[in-house]
Amino acid sequence: MAGVLARRFRDLIIILFLVGTAMFFMVHLIPGNPAVAMLGSYATASQIHQLTHSLGLDQPLWSQYTSWLGHLVHGNLGTSIEFEQPALKVIVSHAGPTAILAAATTVISLLIAVPVALLSAARPRSLWAKAATPASVFGIAIPGFWLALILIIVFSVELRWLPLSGWTSPASGFGSFITHLILPVAVLVAGQAALFVRTLRESILGELLRLYLRTARAKGAKEWAVLVRQVLPNALLPLITVVATSMGTLLGGIVIIENIFVIPGVGALLFQAIEARDYPLVEGVTLMIALAYVLLNLLADLVYVAVDPRIRVR
């Protein structure tokens, strides 16, 4: 157990180091002075010189890299040019909506996917199963941005049931918070639930061939009891990993959805930073999203080890 933890933690450090280094060199090896790009075409030579100096861009690349790495170890992601604040502080202040979207989507997707997958795997030749497969492929095939716009046309423009876009924090009005949340979460759930149904169905099908089910049936267990008490717990194990790994796709989807629904989360911040050519902030946001993703996967591995005793034996 401790060995697994140590190994995972070592991998995490290596991965973050590589990701950070890649980001650094991506920004610094592109031709042209980022200071020029940031200031735009109306900048004077002295402005460019000043910004180049304050960003440390006039130093050799190697010393820029070591000082950047040193700052990173201390949790300093640099200073956002647009917000004139530490990048980390700006990112943390935008993390709330993104976290809420991710959590709500994951929970609702699981609530939908588990029963659907169980029913369709238990009766592979039923009409239900035959409908579940194309429906899940459809859910995966729909581009989130397009579904979002279609839902806006139907529910906000035509029916006028839900707000077009925007965000209310739960503290300032719970009803309004929920109505603003429905469309973005619905779009994200469509893709996520479909993915969960597909993977869970696969792992349930794998479990259905196991001999312990025959034992359970021989003992006289009802078919639904076999499914819920024997098949489901084992089949849910791979889903832990899938929930964590699919978080990467989900975060990508959230970035787009936040831009469409004008939600002040990390994804909207990323685009704000891109449009303002605020490279330290772009770097910081991508790094922090990668960090969150890697940490979630580490957490999933720990949960897996805690839940499945077979892993500990190996």
Added chain:
Amino acid sequence: MTVLGAPVEASSPVSASAGHRVSGFARKAWRQNRATCIWCAVFVIIVAVVVIGPFFLPSPSLVDPAIRLYTASPAHPLGTDDLGRDILSRAVAAGRVSLGIGAIVTLASVLAGLVIGMLAGFYSRADGPVMRFVDALLAFPPLILAIALVVFLGNGAVSEIIALGVIFTPYLARIARASTVSLRERVYVTAARASGQSGPRILLTHILPNSLPTILVQASFVYASALLADAALSFLGLGVAAPTPTWGNMVAEARPYIATDPMFIVYPGLAIVIVVMALNLIGDGIRDMLDPRTHALIELERLRSRRRRGLQKTLDRVQFSGRPRDAAAAPEALRMEEEQDG
């Protein structure tokens, strides 16, 4: 036939039997997996329309402000866009760009992934460092990495292809490595080694052909994902720039008109949905054909349902039902059931 040197007469039965074999295969595929065949046809038709269509349609960049945002008419079956351009010919032209970029990305990442994965899987000295790097790339949420790459490389088709290639290569490399590692231990590889074949030769003649089916199935999923990623990037204005249509930037162009002209946005999105669905279902179908477990499960379920109905002598029945597939798969299903717990 050529060995015997029999010229004209002998060659016609050969070609006939080859044709027969092809139609036999098609008939077998149709019987086993009807849905996959239909989706293959859908995909082929879309590709054909996209390739041939522009020769018969008005120019996608023909601006005519007098007819902007018109609804469907005989001259413009899907209506016109905000600049009076024909939406049908734009959607078809966009298909060329989107499907083309997707195909290049898929091809590039399959090739790169195969080389990286097979080398890492075959030469254990390269395995550690290479796969650490691959893991690092996989640790990035894919679309975010693509966005970051495109921002730093600058907009345009080439940087988009690079960005998407970087996303999908590690994924394919992992799969290629896994299949290489399992194939490396096969007896025929040991035999090839013992007979003095070189490493690269073993990789090309024994490992590549055997891992290719898995990779090709994954390639269809990668193509689907590449189309979605391309659509997202060009919707965000990070992909191919505006006058050249792609399905993604057509949705972005239609976005301001969702209140006044909602149908404008439907067509390009629908094109993405249909193509991505087709690719996913084709991949699923081929994988099911390659994976005996799916057959086994369907047969097992069939047996169980017969048992439940209280019919005795199920196995006899299956064996004499005149469908050899059932008879072959039923014992196979039971054998796999035993094996799973072994």
